[in-house]
Amino acid sequence: MSSGSIASLSSSSRTRLTSIASHLSDSRPKVVICRNLGPAMPLLTERKDINIVLWPEDRGCERAWLLENIKGATGVLVLLPDRVNEELVDAAGPNLRVVSTMSVGYEHIDLPLMAKRKIRVGYTPDVLTEAVADVSVMLALMAGRNDRSFNIVKNGEASWSPFMFCGPQLSATNTSPSRTIGFLGFGRIAQATLARLVPFGITHCIYTGSPNSRPDTARDAALQAKYNLKALERVDVDRLAQESDVLFVLTPGGKETYHLVDATFLRKMKPMSVLVNTARGSVVDSDALATALREKWIWGAGLDVVEGEPMITSDHPLVKEPQCVMVPHIGSATFQTRLDMATRAIDNLIGGVFGGEMPSEL
Numbered sequence: 001m002s003s004g005s006i007a008s009l010s011s012s013s014r015t016r017l018t019s020i021a022s023h024l025s026d027s028r029p030k031v032v033i034c035r036n037l038g039p040a041m042p043l044l045t046e047r048k049d050i051n052i053v054l055w056p057e058d059r060g061c062e063r064a065w066l067l068e069n070i071k072g073a074t075g076v077l078v079l080l081p082d083r084v085n086e087e088l089v090d091a092a093g094p095n096l097r098v099v100s101t102m103s104v105g106y107e108h109i110d111l112p113l114m115a116k117r118k119i120r121v122g123y124t125p126d127v128l129t130e131a132v133a134d135v136s137v138m139l140a141l142m143a144g145r146n147d148r149s150f151n152i153v154k155n156g157e158a159s160w161s162p163f164m165f166c167g168p169q170l171s172a173t174n175t176s177p178s179r180t181i182g183f184l185g186f187g188r189i190a191q192a193t194l195a196r197l198v199p200f201g202i203t204h205c206i207y208t209g210s211p212n213s214r215p216d217t218a219r220d221a222a223l224q225a226k227y228n229l230k231a232l233e234r235v236d237v238d239r240l241a242q243e244s245d246v247l248f249v250l251t252p253g254g255k256e257t258y259h260l261v262d263a264t265f266l267r268k269m270k271p272m273s274v275l276v277n278t279a280r281g282s283v284v285d286s287d288a289l290a291t292a293l294r295e296k297w298i299w300g301a302g303l304d305v306v307e308g309e310p311m312i313t314s315d316h317p318l319v320k321e322p323q324c325v326m327v328p329h330i331g332s333a334t335f336q337t338r339l340d341m342a343t344r345a346i347d348n349l350i351g352g353v354f355g356g357e358m359p360s361e362l
């Protein structure tokens with residue numbers, strides 16, 4: 001095409017053509033980054049050996065943009081909303097060697113497909129364990145009060161009476177013995193949450209493990225001794241529902257755990273119990289939870305995640321429940337943790353692109 005005919009094109013077509021031309025002439029591996037990673041970006045932009053294509057806006061990456069720009073890429077760095085499936089992998093073509101997600105969860109990635117196509121997958125475990133455990137405890141404490149009490153001062157409507165906004169107590173005292181803490185899923189974040197609860201006088205803990213995992217009696221004995229627990233027991237889902245005073249949902253999302261906490265489960269819980277979800281919205285049936293709160297099957301809920309997030313509107317059944325505390329998926333939202341996650345995701349990406357070591361490979 002002559003320069004005259006290029007000049008006659010619209011400016012968006014010119015930009016696109018220029019970008020296509022520069023990619024064609026660039027022999028460096030192309031990497032697509034689905035979100036600006038802020039202070040971690042120099043780890044990418046200061047490298048001379050990669051050709052970076054970055055989603056230019058500060059909002060979730062549009063699918064159409066991703067499908068167009070992933071063509072010929074060697075690596076892609078994604079976030080939870082970016083589905084990595086056959087459509088994406090086909091759009092990328094045969095060069096794709098690595099998918100790196102800036103998350104510990106990976107249910108948005110079709111792992112069997114990745115294995116079939118020999119595409120390596122990186123994720124970010126460990127670095128967010130402590131931050132998410134912090135928020136798990138925060139939500140357990142908040143859900144034991146009343147969501148309305150958290151805004152009333154700023155709304156200029158504060159009032160007080162002896163039993164107003166009261167709820168069940170987390171700490172053990174002389175008059176209130178240890179409550180039983182339950183974990184649906186007993187991985188790194190659950191264990192870090194348990195560690196934080198020991199100073200609250202918690203001595204009884206039950207949990208369910210993944211059906212495919214074997215009981216780890218040596219680990220449990222070590223934890224029981226370390227935290228001076230009277231009980232630490234792996235139980236079935238029914239017992240977990242029936243016996244937990246505070247139940248933490250800390251299991252991965254995906255088909256196997258979809259709506260594990262449903263109406264049947266919630267019906268079995270104690271009326272003064274509290275449910276905390278800092279894992280995945282899909283594990284808890286939102287409608288059933290709203291009914292459980294409304295009909296007082298359980299006392300309260302603290303949610304960092306909810307089905308359908310982030311598009312939760314003010315008419316959502318859980319938003320309307322005064323015993324439901326909701327925060328917008330901020331479990332890992334500390335500067336340090338998010339920087340560590342972004343750094344790990346970049347290191348995984350670069351390792352995979354150049355066929356080297358990936359610090360956290362699935």
Ligand SMILES: O=CC(=O)O
Pocket residue numbers: 102103104105106128279332
């Ligand atoms: O939810 C957060 C994550 O998976 O990192």
